[in-house]
Amino acid sequence: MNVIRVIPSGYCKGVVNAIELVKKTRSEYPLEKIYILGMIVHNSFVTRELENLGVITLDDSIKSKEEWIDEIDDGIIIFTAHGISDSIKNKALNKGLFCVDATCEDVLKTKDLIKDYLNKGYEVIYLGKNNHPEANAVISISKNIHLITKIEDVNDLNIKNEKLILTNQTTMSSLELKEIIDEVKKKYPSVLVKNDICQATSSRQKAIMDLKDAHLLYIVGDIKSNNTNMLKEIGIKSGIDKVELISDYTMIKDEDLTVDTVYVSAGASTPPKLINEVIDYLRNK
Numbered sequence: 001m002n003v004i005r006v007i008p009s010g011y012c013k014g015v016v017n018a019i020e021l022v023k024k025t026r027s028e029y030p031l032e033k034i035y036i037l038g039m040i041v042h043n044s045f046v047t048r049e050l051e052n053l054g055v056i057t058l059d060d061s062i063k064s065k066e067e068w069i070d071e072i073d074d075g076i077i078i079f080t081a082h083g084i085s086d087s088i089k090n091k092a093l094n095k096g097l098f099c100v101d102a103t104c105e106d107v108l109k110t111k112d113l114i115k116d117y118l119n120k121g122y123e124v125i126y127l128g129k130n131n132h133p134e135a136n137a138v139i140s141i142s143k144n145i146h147l148i149t150k151i152e153d154v155n156d157l158n159i160k161n162e163k164l165i166l167t168n169q170t171t172m173s174s175l176e177l178k179e180i181i182d183e184v185k186k187k188y189p190s191v192l193v194k195n196d197i198c199q200a201t202s203s204r205q206k207a208i209m210d211l212k213d214a215h216l217l218y219i220v221g222d223i224k225s226n227n228t229n230m231l232k233e234i235g236i237k238s239g240i241d242k243v244e245l246i247s248d249y250t251m252i253k254d255e256d257l258t259v260d261t262v263y264v265s266a267g268a269s270t271p272p273k274l275i276n277e278v279i280d281y282l283r284n285k
């Protein structure tokens with residue numbers, strides 16, 4: 001069986017920078033309590049690795065980010081690669097907490113773009129994932145940002161402002177975005193469109209769309225990772241017979257390995273170790 005790694009796949013620059021920033025903070029402040037407000041990137045292996053360095057990830061599915069900040073009185077607080085709302089950041093700063101911001105520069109670019117257009121009197125249609133930290137941080141900017149999560153939501157929009165812009169979370173599916181752009185244009189023909197899928201996401205998706213006659217594709221990554229889930233969605237929409245999202249090699253089912261060639265891709269937050277283990281496992285079959 002041939003095992004082919006899809007290129008590019010795996011870590012993006014935003015993820016590398018965020019993890020490095022946590023490690024640098026740990027080494028510069030070896031005795032301080034360090035908390036991350038949510039998962040630094042959406043991969044539980046990374047979370048565990050950082051916990052081994054004594055860096056605590058605050059689970060934002062248990063308490064809201066505001067509630068966590070209420071509870072922390074000292075130490076260092078790190079904001080994740082997905083970004084943070086200005087109000088939460090200010091709350092931490094006003095409490096006197098030492099803050100480290102690991103927001104990816106591509107996420108910041110989208111926020112700046114949106115703020116710029118809001119200042120010019122525009123309203124914003126924003127395609128994002130419900131309850132994702134990146135989307136939450138963006139929609140907290142203004143009530144003039146209208147979150148849509150799927151094509152059906154376009155029907156429910158009721159915006160009177162003629163100055164209208166459509167943009168998106170950085171890790172959405174390019175195929176879905178294209179369909180949504182067409183749908184929004186039917187309803188609001190003068191809408192300004194700014195595709196803000198980041199380069200890392202779009203190049204990983206394109207590499208999967210370019211697979212010809214693939215029958216089996218593994219996407220290595222965490223179920224919480226939006227860009228990882230989108231790779232799976234792109235694989236399915238591209239007509240690949242079987243697309244499996246696996247967090248590590250132990251999830252591979254040997255009965256699926258009946259093909260001549262298997263392809264392996266991975267989300268932007270998946271550590272190289274996990275990808276290599278999957279490839280080694282398959283090559284030894």
Ligand code: SF4
Binds near residue numbers: 171201
């Ligand atoms: S996937 Fe894109 S936006 Fe997200 S961390 Fe990577 S480069 Fe940044």
